[in-house]
Every structure is written in structure tokens, then in C-alpha cells.
Amino acid sequence: MNYGNSSYYPMNNQTGFxxxxxxxxxxxxxxxxxxxxxxxxxxxxxxVPMGTGQQLLTGVVEESxxxxxxxxxxxxVGTFYxxxxxxxxxxxxxxxxxxxxxxxxxxxxxxxxxxxxxLLLMANLDWVExxxxxxxxxxxxxxAMQAALDTTD
Numbered sequence: 001m002n003y004g005n006s007s008y009y010p011m012n013n014q015t016g017f018x019x020x021x022x023x024x025x026x027x028x029x030x031x032x033x034x035x036x037x038x039x040x041x042x043x044x045x046x047x048v049p050m051g052t053g054q055q056l057l058t059g060v061v062e063e064s065x066x067x068x069x070x071x072x073x074x075x076x077v078g079t080f081y082x083x084x085x086x087x088x089x090x091x092x093x094x095x096x097x098x099x100x101x102x103x104x105x106x107x108x109x110x111x112x113x114x115x116x117x118x119l120l121l122m123a124n125l126d127w128v129e130x131x132x133x134x135x136x137x138x139x140x141x142x143x144a145m146q147a148a149l150d151t152t153d
Contacts, residue, residue, distance in 0.1 A: 066122060070102035072135040077112060081126040095120065 080095045095118055097109030107125070110117045 065104075066125070067102040067104055067107070068137050069134070070099055070107055070128070072137050073130065074099050074101065076130055076132070076135075078109075078131075079129045080107070080109060080120065081128070082120065082124040083126050084124055 075098060077096065077098050080097070082093045082095070084091050084093070095109060097111050097118060100108040100110050100117065102108070102122075105122050107120050107122060108117060109120065
């Protein structure tokens, strides 16, 4: 890859483009290396942190991230399946316990029989089974919004 070539920067596809000239207004010597590097990703749409909810016409609605679903099922006893990559001794574990709370990257469950509590990482969670119905955070939208969603071009 030739770093001095303007095609190195995908957004700089104009012929004869010189990023240093655009930045300072004066030509810069070509050394074969980029004179400036992008400072970070440029997002065309707003970035919303996970679990913050989404503003709809009806107000703020919790989104269906795993931690929110687990919070809606707080107090329920479930079976939690985990896989730990790169571990030959206990690469898969099954926990049974009551959902105490859940965060963005963790879940806390307690064993009803012993009272022991577990802090478990969501990154290792494969799936959860509950014996009864799963509570799910439903989003409510107006009939006009539903009609717009149902309409096809």
C-alpha cells in the first residue's frame, strides 16, 4: 500500500487531492507518509449508548437489550448457560439462580438453596432458560406510527 497515494483515504477520491493543502492552504512536501491521520470514526447518525432507551412519540421506552430483559425478570429463577473460551478445565458452566439484577456487562444471580450470590459477565452468557413466561419490555407506539410501519412501497 502506498501511503502517499490519495486513494489510501477512501473519502479522498478527487484527482490531485492533497489533504495537507486542504488543512493549511499551503502545499506540503510529499514524504510518502500521510501528513494527518483521522482522529476517530465519523458517524452519520447519532450514537446512543446501550440501554438508554429511545425517544418515541409516546416517551422514553426501554430497548430490548439482554440486561433490560433480565431486569424485567428480576426475582425469577432461571438456568444460565455460560461458555468460557480458552479454558480446558471448565469451559462451560451452568448456573441456576434467581435474577437479582443485571447491568450492561454483568448479571447477579443468587442460589435460593444456599443464598450464595454470583457476579457473572454477560460476555460469557450463551442463553437463559426460565420455567415460566418471560417478561419482555414491550414498546408502545401510536396507531399512526404503526400504520407507517405496516405500509410498504
